[in-house]
Amino acid sequence: MSENLWYAVEFSDEISTSPKLLKILSRELVLYRTADGQIQSMSNACIHRGASLAKGSISKDCIVCPYHGWEYQPDGNCVKIPSQSPTSAIPKAAKMNTYPVQEKYGWIWVYVGDKEPVSLPTIPNFPQVESGGLRSIQGKFWWNANYERVLENGLDFAHAPFVHAGAFGNPDAPEIAELVIENYDGGASATVHLAATPPKGLWKLLVKGERAPIRTRTGFFLPNLTFLEVYLPFGLLTIWTAHVPVDLNTTVSKWMNFRNFFTGKWADRDTYNRTIKIFEQDKPIVESQQPQIIPSDLSAELFVPADALQLYYRKLRQLNIGSIDS
Numbered sequence: 503m504s505e506n507l508w509y510a511v512e513f514s515d516e517i518s519t520s521p522k523l524l525k526i527l528s529r530e531l532v533l534y535r536t537a538d539g540q541i542q543s544m545s546n547a548c549i550h551r552g553a554s555l556a557k558g559s560i561s562k563d564c565i566v567c568p569y570h571g572w573e574y575q576p577d578g579n580c581v582k583i584p585s586q587s588p589t590s591a592i593p594k595a596a597k598m599n600t601y602p603v604q605e606k607y608g609w610i611w612v613y614v615g616d617k618e619p620v621s622l623p624t625i626p627n628f629p630q631v632e633s634g635g636l637r638s639i640q641g642k643f644w645w646n647a648n649y650e651r652v653l654e655n656g657l658d659f660a661h662a663p664f665v666h667a668g669a670f671g672n673p674d675a676p677e678i679a680e681l682v683i684e685n686y687d688g689g690a691s692a693t694v695h696l697a698a699t700p701p702k703g704l705w706k707l708l709v710k711g712e713r714a715p716i717r718t719r720t721g722f723f724l725p726n727l728t729f730l731e732v733y734l735p736f737g738l739l740t741i742w743t744a745h746v747p748v749d750l751n752t753t754v755s756k757w758m759n760f761r762n763f764f765t766g767k768w769a770d771r772d773t774y775n776r777t778i779k780i781f782e783q784d785k786p787i788v789e790s791q792q793p794q795i796i797p798s799d800l801s802a803e804l805f806v807p808a809d810a811l812q813l814y815y816r817k818l819r820q821l822n823i824g825s826i827d828s
């Protein structure tokens with residue numbers, strides 16, 4: 503697993519002035535907002551006896567442990583121990599680990615690592631999202647699989663005719679003719695033209711006659727983001743997904759779907775169902791993959807030209823790999 507990078511971990515609208523537990527990389531963090539709206543993040547197990555701070559409360563921007571009432575301010579320092587006299591010194595060691603946190607594009611990003619960051623890497627830009635005028639919905643999807651298997655599935659074109667036949671995959675055209683890779687800071691993308699399938703449901707309203715191959719671009723940003731851009735004849739569909747590694751064998755994909763067609767609320771349910779259907783089709787396959795953790799040896803699995811983007815991902819993550827010891 504990669505460390506010392508920004509992970510997109512939660513939707514902004516899920517963090518309030520009540521503490522919330524977040525599990526990532528087998529660690530437990532607690533997140534909350536201070537009165538001015540800033541997000542705070544620290545380890546969840548109280549330094550005193552390990553009680554869950556997420557079960558505590560917030561008082562004047564401090565998090566109050568539910569067990570003995572110790573209070574921690576946003577920088578992690580304990581400022582109150584109710585069992586001792588207010589004039590007694592608070593031990594210097596009474597300090598919680600904090601994590602750098604940012605909020606952007608409707609997600610909360612946490613910098614996960616043991617090293618104190620020298621300089622923080624930048625969070626990726628989503629130019630389309632910044633351009634506005636898009637309708638967006640969001641959701642979560644759980645997998646009993648390692649996040650890198652899930653992430654690589656998001657970069658994989660060649661499975662569409664098999665796993666997604668009946669959705670967007672065309673079983674009569676499994677060949678990936680040309681895959682155009684684009685490298686950028688922190689990731690890479692690939693563009694192909696996939697054979698179209700007959701539109702279904704609501705989308706039938708927007709398509710007339712034969713459909714040309716559909717330009718499709720997918721890519722990633724280390725450590726846990728993928729995106730998919732589908733240039734439909736009637737508009738652009740973009741899905742950004744943060745694959746949150748809860749632990750080695752559990753992942754929750756927190757996705758945001760943006761569309762510039764059917765921008766009314768009335769089409770949200772249809773869009774939601776289409777997105778979930780794709781994940782549901784992927785789930786049994788991804789959960790079946792062995793080994794569950796992708797091999798670090800690049801020669802342990804085979805790569806053909808259609809797998810060029812996953813190969814690039816594996817090489818890049820290899821440069822950023824760290825050990826997770828907690």
Ligand code: FES
Nearest residue numbers: 548550551567570
């Ligand atoms: S365990 Fe948190 S105050 Fe004692």
Ligand SMILES: [Fe+2]
Nearest residue numbers: 655665780784
């Ligand atoms: Fe898929």
